[in-house]
Amino acid sequence: MNGDKLRSVSEKTINRLSLYRRLLENRFGKGHEHVFSHELAELACVTPAQVRRDLMCVDNSGSTSRGYSVQELVREITAVLDAPGGQRIALVGVGNLGRAILSYFSGRRPGIAITAAFDSDPSLAGRVINGCRCHPMSELSEVLRGSEIGAAIVAVPASAAQDIADRLVAAGVRGILNFAPVPLKVPEGVFLEHRDMTMSLETVAFFARRSLGDAE
Amino acid sequence: MNGDKLRSVSEKTINRLSLYRRLLENRFGKGHEHVFSHELAELACVTPAQVRRDLMCVDNSGSTSRGYSVQELVREITAVLDAPGGQRIALVGVGNLGRAILSYFSGRRPGIAITAAFDSDPSLAGRVINGCRCHPMSELSEVLRGSEIGAAIVAVPASAAQDIADRLVAAGVRGILNFAPVPLKVPEGVFLEHRDMTMSLETVAFFARRSLGDAE
DNA sequence: GAATATCTGTGAAAGCAATCACAGATAGTT
DNA sequence: AACTATCTGTGATTGCTTTCACAGATATTC
Structure with missing residues (x-):
């Protein structure tokens, strides 16, 4: 897995990561290659700060003024949530x-x-x-x-x-x-x-x- | 309803009250006229302190050394949870x-x-x-x-x-x-x-x- | 009837989770 | 190239929930 960070991730964060991923998958390819924390927050009905906090446990770095790459973010969340072989x-x-x-x-x-x-x-x-x-x-x-x-x-x-x-x-x-x-x-x-x-x-x-x- | 106390009851407490009531109903009449907080806690898989805290919002007073009357407790929780006419x-x-x-x-x-x-x-x-x-x-x-x-x-x-x-x-x-x-x-x-x-x-x-x- | 044991109810403390707020980064503009 | 705007990542703070721990109450025992 992802080492130390994941050992202490809370259940609530994992819940939301699952939700974020689905929301992102639904939007990717429809003209949304990048997403800001406040956009994802709006979709998930949480605050932008909550989104950024949750994402601290995935190995993704959002870029300033462009936000997160949707594709990368989905991949990184998947690396956390899914078992390699299913x-x-x-x-x-x-x-x-x-x-x-x-x-x-x-x-x-x-x-x-x-x-x-x-x-x-x-x-x-x-x-x-x-x-x-x-x-x-x-x-x-x-x-x-x-x-x-x-x-x-x-x-x-x-x-x-x-x-x-x-x-x-x-x-x-x-x-x-x-x-x-x-x-x-x-x-x-x-x-x-x-x-x-x-x-x-x-x-x-x-x-x-x-x-x-x-x-x- | 029950006035001031209920205005600030948390969702989690209401969840547990619903659970407590069902657990109590299942046991009443089977030789359990009274129940201690630690017994109900055991059934609900929570701590005794949690049970007592939750019960602070119902108008029930448990008696020392006998615990709570199951029947009364069910009635009082019902007064909180259920609408009078269903x-x-x-x-x-x-x-x-x-x-x-x-x-x-x-x-x-x-x-x-x-x-x-x-x-x-x-x-x-x-x-x-x-x-x-x-x-x-x-x-x-x-x-x-x-x-x-x-x-x-x-x-x-x-x-x-x-x-x-x-x-x-x-x-x-x-x-x-x-x-x-x-x-x-x-x-x-x-x-x-x-x-x-x-x-x-x-x-x-x-x-x-x-x-x-x-x-x- | 005093001493003991064990309970409830609850103020205080501890533990968690969400939010704030700002430093640092990056793009766009003039 | 300096300035502005706006983003992320995160230490600090706030707020909420649970647990601790004990005063007060009530049975039981000797």
Whole structure:
């Protein structure tokens, strides 16, 4: 990787780098060979200072009065975010949400692919959904150990989530994106992101209501 | 609402209150009439001090040596989070993700219901999915103005998202949960939550890889 | 009923993240 | 070539969130 700088990069910065890259990719070639921090900030809905701070961890030097080369910036962010040979992800839970995730990510990012799915429903075993092969849950450890999968998405019911997480960690997974509506316990060193939709929706509902109340 | 305290509550605290309530509901009646801050903290994967701080904004007083009454705590959190008569939410975009969201929230929370859905595909108009009626996109303003909907979920492609957001805001929506992979611009006073799955997955992939690198 | 143990509520401290503000750089203009 | 304008990179600052640590409260024990 990029050595010392990256060891201390915050999660929020990585989040925004991912966003910056996508925004830049969408604009490149459309008459935008260069971009200023305030332009990228406008696209990303953050401040220019935030953009420049975030970019301190990539090996790119913007030029004064011309800004950043879009192409170079994309390349440098990619050098930070993507694994050189691409990265494989597993999906556990092929219900409504799991399928939506599969279809959503199918070919969306070149550097990342969901290459194995698991579900407790045996009738799914062997099926291929959006280019991803489904396996029975019992094969989880076996399939993961035979692959280069280091991260996984959990989209199972709350009751099954912790057990799945334990098995994923035991099989060597070091990053989990959790959509189950329950917090997971993972050992030190395993990165965990909890994306609880109920939490998100209740929070939006609360602040929408408070905002209405404030206006009256 | 609860007056002064709530005016300054942070988003993070509201997020956790939502989580606490669900964890408590799941446990109540199973021999857990009371709960200590360290027990709830364990369930939520946070520190006991965090729990106590968060609970400062609800009108509940835990008793020393017995902790909090689970039932009372749920009631008090509900008084903060839920609208007295329940809250209605709109969903825009009934694709794979939109349907997964509809099925996920169907009857999940008593205080919140997705009561109207919109999609640009005319063949969906009039259909009822998971108890939610689908409307053509052209009826968005009309339907919203005739209802008590103050918040919405956006699950449309990136290219359509900003236009949808503008129309939602114009129709009086004050909170948006955005799943489209693009940041949205909304006026001051409108609460916006961006849940970008690509960002989340790339971030998990990054830290999983870094964690593996650290271990070697 | 005094002593002990263990809890809550919260002021104070520590830790993180975002913003400010300016030095240094570079292009354009006259 | 000096002057102006405007950018980046970053030390310093501000603001927010979490954690610490302890006073005060309440059961329990002897």
